[in-house]
Amino acid sequence: MEAGGSKRPGGRSARVRDAVRQATLAELAEHGYTGLTVERVAERSGVHKTTVYRRWGNVEGLISDALELARDEPWPIPDTGTIEGDLRGVVQLVRSGFADPELGPVSLAFVAAAVQNDAAARALHDFFVARHEQSAEVVRRAVARGELPDVVDVREVIRVAVAPVYYRLFVAHEPVSERDADRAADAALAAARAGVL
Amino acid sequence: MEAGGSKRPGGRSARVRDAVRQATLAELAEHGYTGLTVERVAERSGVHKTTVYRRWGNVEGLISDALELARDEPWPIPDTGTIEGDLRGVVQLVRSGFADPELGPVSLAFVAAAVQNDAAARALHDFFVARHEQSAEVVRRAVARGELPDVVDVREVIRVAVAPVYYRLFVAHEPVSERDADRAADAALAAARAGVL
DNA sequence: AAGCAAACGCAACTGGAGTAGTTTTTGGAA
DNA sequence: TTCCAAAAACTACTCCAGTTGCGTTTGCTT
Structure with a gap:
């Protein structure tokens, strides 16, 4: 939702970008990452493929842009x-x-x-920085209530709480039950109470 | 794709496979995942590319096979x-x-x-099952010594201990210091002592 | 030691991702 | 309104990952 700092923020370029x-998000939802091609995004959006290549470069560029959104x-x-x-709620949300x-x-x-492309990795990093910052609010409130030292x-508590879910999903490729998520939240909380985090 | 040397285990096929x-491992070490192509692996191994395509299918097949190794x-x-x-040692090893x-x-x-291909995901899953099983030995010894209830x-303690490292590396794309690793191990331990894991 | 099917090698081909050069459109400013 | 530079559209091309069909080799079986 930026007001645009570039040259022609409200014109044709902005329409093309939107x-x-x-189209990128729709294609991702339908065909996933491996099924995402620049040509299909171009066709779906009604924008010529050379234009997409020039402004976004490749598939990872499209994803990086969507991530900023x-x-x-x-x-x-x-x-x-x-x-x-609260902590259980955050992890269940993930x-x-x-x-x-x-x-x-x-x-x-x-x-x-992000695992393959540096630009996408940076975009995803920024995304998680923002997420951690927002989520840490639940920890700050707990500190204010005197529930935690x-x-x-505060951000590390969030990281440790959500990490097992991501680890299971994207690294070990194990299923994640609701109970698993709760347990991860509880573990982070126990560590925080013990003064480790 | 499959490992079982069912039909002709010791002949030409085995030499080709080795x-x-x-070649796959060498190429991965040099050029990484994005730089891995079937053709280069074929050339490096001295095996014709059609043979590699027929037996391994694609790049992900090559990686799945290497994972079994x-x-x-x-x-x-x-x-x-x-x-x-011990727990700190395991996490530092990762x-x-x-x-x-x-x-x-x-x-x-x-x-x-593994994030893109189901076969690779299954292979990586099996890999981590084996790793968890081996690593859990340090937790079993702790239980035997009376350090933990x-x-x-035991496997969940390992998962929670290593998860923050993987999360930082492959999801949030943050750097991981030795101190971060130690803290992750300590957090899992605190949770285990508190009876959460 | 012959037979035979599986596995490999080979060359030619296909298709689509990505590029280059050029022309046309657009939106903003004078 | 006129002008202009940026951005998009269009055409045609290159290149290489992946495929196909067929001939050749290999090693297990009897």
Whole structure:
């Protein structure tokens, strides 16, 4: 949602950009990362393929651009009143996001692209920095309530809480149950209470 | 694709298979996953490219096969006498493996291939099952020594301990310091002691 | 030691991703 | 309105990953 710092923010370029972004997300949802081609995105968006190649370079460029879009969108941080409930809520949000039949393939594509391409990796990094920052709010509130020591590294608690879910999904390729997600949240909380994080 | 030497295990096929496996690993170490092509592996191994295509199908098939090789190789589980030292040792082993300039690209390639290809994902899954099983030995010893409650899920402790390292490396794309690795191990240990894992 | 099917080698081909050069359109400013 | 530079469209091309059909070699079987 940026106001645009470049030269011609409101004209044809902006329309092309929006059309390509939307087509990229739609193609990702339908065909996943391996099925994403520049030509199909071009055709779907009504933009010529040479134009897409010149502005985005390749498939990873398309994904990096879509990631910037996703980064700025806020997501619903839970507020249950206790750190147990909030932290579990955050981790369940991650889990359910990847289980979603529409969002799942798109999110998977982001991870896949970032593992191969430096630009996509940087874009995904920025995305997670933003996510950690937002999610850490639940930890800050817990500290304010006196549930956790104030020396706790609020972002690290989030990382340790969500890490097992991502690890299972994208590294070990194991299924992730709701119970697994809860347990990961509880583990991070126990470590935080013990003063390790 | 498949490993079982059902029909002609010791003949030409076996020689071809070994040559291709070795060439795959060498190519991965030099050029990484994005630089891995079937044609270069064929040329390097002295095997014709159509043969490689027929037996391995594509790049992901080559990687899956190499993964089966890596799965069966044991790795040095630490034995420091305390669960703190052992668990930290396991996590540091993971960290240093990916930091290694030769092993790093190969390991990264495994993860990258598994995110895109189901066969590679299954192969990597099996690899991690084997790794978890081996690594869990340090937790079992701790239980035997009375350092941890005997209801602990020994594999889950390993997962939670290493997960933050993998998460940083392959998902959030953040650097991982030795201190980060130690802290991840300590967090898992604190959770295990608290009875969460 | 012959037979035979599986596996490999070979060359020619296909198709689509990505590129280059050029022309046309567009949006903003004078 | 006129002008202009940036951006997009168009055409035609290159290049290489992956395929196909067929001939050749290999090694297990009896």
